[in-house]
Amino acid sequence: MWRYLRAEIYGRLKTQTEYDIDIAFVRPPEHVQGWILDTFCNEIKRHLNVQTVDVVLDTDTLPCARAYFYPHYFYYRTFRLKFPEIARSRNVVLFTHPHEKEISDHEFRYLLNSADVVASMCTMFRDTLIKKGVHKDKIAVVLAGADPVRFSPHERGQQPVGLCSAYHSRKNPQLILDIISAAPHLNFVLIGKGWETWDHFDRLSKLPNFEYRNRISYEEMPNFYTSIDVFLSPSLLEGGPMPVLEAMMCNVVPVATNIGFCPDLITHGENGFLFEHEKEPHMIIGLIEQACKLRTDVRSTVENLSWQNYSQIMANLLLER
Secondary structure, eight states, X not given: OHHHHHHHHHHHTOOOOOOSEEEEEEEOTTOOTTOHHHHHHHHHXXXXXXXXXXXXXXXXXXXXXXEEEESSHHHHHHHHHHOGGGGGSEXXXXXXXXXXXXXXXXXXXXXXXXXXEEEESSHHHHHHHXXXXXXXXXXXXXXXXXXXXTSOOOOOOSOOEEEEOOOOGGGOHHHHHHHHHTOTTSOEEEEOSOXXXXXXXXXXXXXXXXXXXXXXXXXXXXXXXXXXXXXXXXXXXXXXXXXXXXXXXXXXXXXXXXOTTHHHHOOBTTTBEEEOTTSOHHHHHHHHHHHHHOOOOTGGGTTXXXXXXXXXXXXXXXXXX
């Protein structure tokens, strides 16, 4: 804990410093292009006219930046312990959702209260942070963005229900199987890697109203969204999920669990439908059927959530505008 205290001392000694750059984006050494947190950094960089640099977590030297951006609070934890002098700069931490390998509540609270801003991806997890003891004046809800040019709207009409995610237990695979099994009058298309590893995938793959595409590039995603009318997201835990926003940008009606930023984006019965993950499959199928009949211009309800607007909000937080 003494290293945390060293950082506190540095913070109290903040002075006017000659910074080398405006914003440093702290990334893990194994970061890959296209990873969602990598995308957040890249989009902020692309839309801001400031000097930026990427800093790798295991670096031994640190550029003097006016602000540091951490796309995960674990990265902030690592850097704060390794470089206590970052307390002299502005530190903004992105909080997507609670992590399975959570640190202790005491350290979590102490860590995030030491940041200048904790940017929560949704209102739901802002409330979680406050309950965990993070000061509410440290927290800003910043909804993610999507590219309104790449994800253009389309007219809905008699097209299948789409799902998009890599296989994880938190994606609620059993509920997906139960819904598709109980709705032979609806067609479903699932995009995502790793579903072949699920124990019950053989049963899912043999359903006549189901299609699986395990390999699709991000460049092809707009074509996927414009080939569906309804987007189903039954996840148990999400910060987003980002495909919900992208689908809505393409005028697709979302039917999603009441998790992550879904309740921030979706007004139940108006531009989509929300459900609790404990709901029975037949109740969710009923929502999908309502979604098929919805005539709302879904795109217009999320059109303001562009990456450009997101980046400007983050710039204001990072550079104290």
